[in-house]
Amino acid sequence: MASWEEIEIESLKFGAPEFAARVRALFEAGTNKTIATLRRDGSPRISACEAQFEDGEITFGMMPGSLKLRDLRRDPRLAMHCPTLEPPKENPESGPGDAKLAGLAVEVPPPPDTPHVGAGFFRIDITEVTLTYVGVPADHLVIESWHAGRGYQRRTRA
Template structure:
């Protein structure tokens, strides 16, 4: 497993595409979780990068967070509207872990308020999910050829080209 910062350091190509797509969609991604009955769920989410961590935060008491409480495995996908993926596409895989550090929660709330004006200062976050990443991939079109970049922690990136 890897932190967000470890991912960025080891997978600069995928991280750059993620940041570009994240910015282009107003920070919107799609989160895949496992429902109580074992079936998949896809939900919109606005993850945040804070202090070298990828945070899976959002409206409390939602079913996606109940899913993560039962089974922390997830896939985070950059929202894609172009079937030709001209601007790229990223999937990140991992496990969401609840971090009970109240000081971290307050620093996050302060930073969120400074950035967006959305005021969660003084509120308690339970759960407060931090992503531990187990892998990632991106898809781009490079010189008319499909390029799939794959990352696993400690192994760096490798690119597979498909005609």
């Protein structure tokens, strides 16, 4: 598992500094991300969530009593997807692509000025990051990824 800062360092080491920068830009392109958690019965739950990059970590919070908060306190596995940005129909290769990550939610102390008693605050220990976008020419996808234990990879799919 890794912090966001470690992903940035690894992408430099593997000669792909734009990987971490593009993923971060996609996550910062809008307020609402989509988070996937696991319900008590193991089925998936998706919800909106706000997240931010702070001090080399990806952090987020949840309102007290929310089902996704209960999910993460019971089972910390999660996946998060950036805001969805549509590529231009006439020129899809100029679109930004999309980014997602997976890992474990680690509960952290609330900020000192939080008004939400019982809210949950987390950082993500990252196990996987994926960036997908339309290649040039627009006849294939490019999939860049980082996985714990494997590092950075770039693949294409027609």
